[in-house]
Amino acid sequence: MAPGFPVGLPRRVDSLCRAHRALRAPSPRRALHAPSPAPRARSGAAQIWLQRQRRDPFVQRAQELGLRCRSGFKLAHMDEQLGWLRPGRAVLDLGAAPGAWSQEAARRVNATGALPGAPRGFVLGLDLLPVEPLDGVSFLGGTDVRAADTETKVRALLPGGAAHLVLSDMAPRASGVRALDHEQSLALCGAALALALVILRPGGHFLCKFWDGASSEELRARLRAAFRDVRALKPPASRRDSAELYLAASGLRAPRRP
Numbered sequence: 001m002a003p004g005f006p007v008g009l010p011r012r013v014d015s016l017c018r019a020h021r022a023l024r025a026p027s028p029r030r031a032l033h034a035p036s037p038a039p040r041a042r043s044g045a046a047q048i049w050l051q052r053q054r055r056d057p058f059v060q061r062a063q064e065l066g067l068r069c070r071s072g073f074k075l076a077h078m079d080e081q082l083g084w085l086r087p088g089r090a091v092l093d094l095g096a097a098p099g100a101w102s103q104e105a106a107r108r109v110n111a112t113g114a115l116p117g118a119p120r121g122f123v124l125g126l127d128l129l130p131v132e133p134l135d136g137v138s139f140l141g142g143t144d145v146r147a148a149d150t151e152t153k154v155r156a157l158l159p160g161g162a163a164h165l166v167l168s169d170m171a172p173r174a175s176g177v178r179a180l181d182h183e184q185s186l187a188l189c190g191a192a193l194a195l196a197l198v199i200l201r202p203g204g205h206f207l208c209k210f211w212d213g214a215s216s217e218e219l220r221a222r223l224r225a226a227f228r229d230v231r232a233l234k235p236p237a238s239r240r241d242s243a244e245l246y247l248a249a250s251g252l253r254a255p256r257r258p
C-alpha cells in the first residue's frame, strides 16, 4: 500500500514539523540525531538544515500527499515489510505529534471508514505535546507515557481497553551527548514497552524507535523474552547519518504461569 493520506489535509508538512520542533525547543547540539535547528535563527546549521529539507525527496513527497511530516514514510515503509496495519486493528501511537504516523496508521487500519466493506480500525495518538485534530484519530495530548494515570486514560479510550499494535516513535530532547541520548531513548522504549505489555491483546505487536548504542542489546533481549520474533529496521526515510533504529517485536507471548 503506497504511503499517503489524500483527503482534506493542509499542504504544510514543513511548517507543521518545524512548529512541532520549535515547541520542543531543540538544543543547539541536536544536530547529532535529527538536524533541526530553530529555522528563524538562520545559523550555519540552520541553513544546512533548510537546504537539506529542500532537497529531501521525502519532504517534497509528503507535501504533495498532504502528510503532516516526512516521518510518515518511515512507518509506511516499515509496514510494507511487517504487514501489521490492517483494516479493523486498534493502534496506540506513542509520541504522536505532529501526527504523521497516526495519519498513516489511520489510513491503513481504515479508521475513517474510507475503505467500503473493510472493518473499521481505531487509532489513539499520545504525546507530551498537543496535537492538531486529525480525521479518524483520537489524541491524548499533554500526556506523559511515564505518568501513573496514563494506562487508565489509554484503556478508557481504546475499544475494549486494548490494542493490537503499540507503536513508539518517541524521542527525548537530545543533549548532543551521544551516550546519554542513547540511554534516554532506551528509557522511553522501556516506558513504551511497559505500557504495551499491559495494553496489547494476546499476539499483539510492538514497534519502537531508539538511538543505537552500547545498551541496545539489552532492549532487544527484553523484547525477545516477551515476543515471538524481534527484528531491527532502518527504513529508507531514516537518514543514514542518524543513529536512529527501530525494533519490531511481533506476537506477544502469553504470560508465563508461576
Ligand SMILES: C[S@@+](CC[C@H](N)C(=O)[O-])C[C@H]1O[C@@H](n2cnc3c(N)ncnc32)[C@H](O)[C@@H]1O
Pocket: 024, 068, 069, 071, 072, 094, 095, 096, 097, 098, 099, 100, 101, 102, 126, 127, 128, 129, 143, 144, 145, 146, 169, 170, 171, 172, 188
Ligand atoms: C520524532 S517525534 C514523533 C513524530 C511522530 N511519530 C510523527 O510522525 O508525527 C517524537 C515525539 O515524542 C514525544 N515524546 C517524548 N517523550 C515523551 C513522553 N515521555 N511521553 C509522550 N511523548 C513523548 C515528543 O513530544 C515528540 O513529539
